[in-house]
Amino acid sequence: MGRIVATFATTQEMGVTNPLPGLPLIESPLFLTMADAMGLSEEEKRIGRDLFQQGYAVFDFPDADIDARIERIKTRLAPHYGVDFADPEADKTSGERRIQDAWQSDPDVQSIAANEAVIALLSKLYGRQAFPFQTLNFPVGTQQEAHSDMVHFSSLPEKFMCGVWLAMEDIQPDAGPLFYYPGSHRWPVMSNALIGRRGFETSLNSAQDPFAEAWRGLCAAQNAQPSTFLARKGQALIWCANLLHGGSAQNDPRLTRWSQVTHYYFDDCIYYTPAFSDEALGKLQMRRIESITDGQLRPNLYQGQPAEQAFASGGSARAGSAGKTGGFGSKARRALRRAFGG
Numbered sequence: 642m643g644r645i646v647a648t649f650a651t652t653q654e655m656g657v658t659n660p661l662p663g664l665p666l667i668e669s670p671l672f673l674t675m676a677d678a679m680g681l682s683e684e685e686k687r688i689g690r691d692l693f694q695q696g697y698a699v700f701d702f703p704d705a706d707i708d709a710r711i712e713r714i715k716t717r718l719a720p721h722y723g724v725d726f727a728d729p730e731a732d733k734t735s736g737e738r739r740i741q742d743a744w745q746s747d748p749d750v751q752s753i754a755a756n757e758a759v760i761a762l763l764s765k766l767y768g769r770q771a772f773p774f775q776t777l778n779f780p781v782g783t784q785q786e787a788h789s790d791m792v793h794f795s796s797l798p799e800k801f802m803c804g805v806w807l808a809m810e811d812i813q814p815d816a817g818p819l820f821y822y823p824g825s826h827r828w829p830v831m832s833n834a835l836i837g838r839r840g841f842e843t844s845l846n847s848a849q850d851p852f853a854e855a856w857r858g859l860c861a862a863q864n865a866q867p868s869t870f871l872a873r874k875g876q877a878l879i880w881c882a883n884l885l886h887g888g889s890a891q892n893d894p895r896l897t898r899w900s901q902v903t904h905y906y907f908d909d910c911i912y913y914t915p916a917f918s919d920e921a922l923g924k925l926q927m928r929r930i931e932s933i934t935d936g937q938l939r940p941n942l943y944q945g946q947p948a949e950q951a952f953a954s955g956g957s958a959r960a961g962s963a964g965k966t967g968g969f970g971s972k973a974r975r976a977l978r979r980a981f982g983g
């Protein structure tokens with residue numbers, strides 16, 4: 642692949658005027674006009690354009706040791722799935738289908754998630770410093786219905802989140818390949834407000850459940866056709882925060898479909914779960930986010946200030962409008978109770 646420059650400069654440092662810093666660069670209507678001045682390599686430009694237009698981009702994972710890492714990961718993780726991978730006839734889909742956050746104990750999973758060239762690329766294309774915060778390792782297809790990750794992981798400002806899906810073997814059509822709807826990153830962003838539901842302090846089997854019907858409706862109305870990613874081992878796909886994607890049916894349960902997904906956030910945002918939030922009421926289920934690069938917390942920030950402080954130093958209406966936000970202190974909660982007699 643072309644060169645991915647491993648440094649990150651803000652648009653300001655690049656001498657590019659960006660009047661919309663609250664949008665990721667590749668999500669901005671101004672991206673194509675800014676791209677030329679951003680000093681991107683041809684490959685970076687191609688990836689940026691694909692993300693802007695289609696909501697996803699395919700690239701070769703920039704790690705000379707990727708094959709060796711993949712083999713070590715398979716050897717170490719295989720015993721945890723409860724499946725006999727050595728038997729070609731065994732049903733590989735019967736056991737546990739995923740391991741979350743293996744990066745905490747597996748140096749190769751960590752190294753893939755914290756790959757410096759990928760972080761530099763994402764930082765450049767989004768206009769804020771990227772960091773990985775979650776890994777998922779799958780030995781088979783997930784067979785998940787189409788969804789956007791934004792109902793789980795969102796940010797304020799929105800869309801400062803993406804996934805990188807890495808093929809850890811050549812993916813067979815009958816192994817339940819990843820699918821996605823090109824261009825769906827521009828469809829309406831799902832929220833409880835949009836589907837007429839209250840979410841704060843509710844519980845769900847899956848955060849995706851209440852939104853599934855709306856996603857199906859959008860796909861049907863647009864007659865949208867999914868594309869599948871029949872990846873070669875070592876190829877990766879970036880999906881934008883709002884791109885609809887899922888796992889195709891795994892027609893042959895004897896096959897494996899080894900893959901790693903790393904989810905990334907970006908600095909200077911509030912990180913929260915929309916499925917359990919009511920944004921209009923300032924009720925956010927904020928997340929406690931740790932960066933995989935250094936294991937350190939990345940606090941919820943709003944324009945450089947801790948989010949709680951940013952909310953609390955507003956006007957006198959603040960207790961009512963933003964008081965009972967997940968992660969708030971008891972003082973704000975008391976203020977809210979006073980304001981509403983709750």
Ligand SMILES: O=C(O)CCC(=O)C(=O)O
Nearest residue numbers: 777783790819887888902
């Ligand atoms: O690998 C797949 O089939 C989909 C995974 C996915 O949706 C995710 O990790 O967000």
Ligand SMILES: [Fe+2]
Nearest residue numbers: 788789790886
């Ligand atoms: Fe997903």
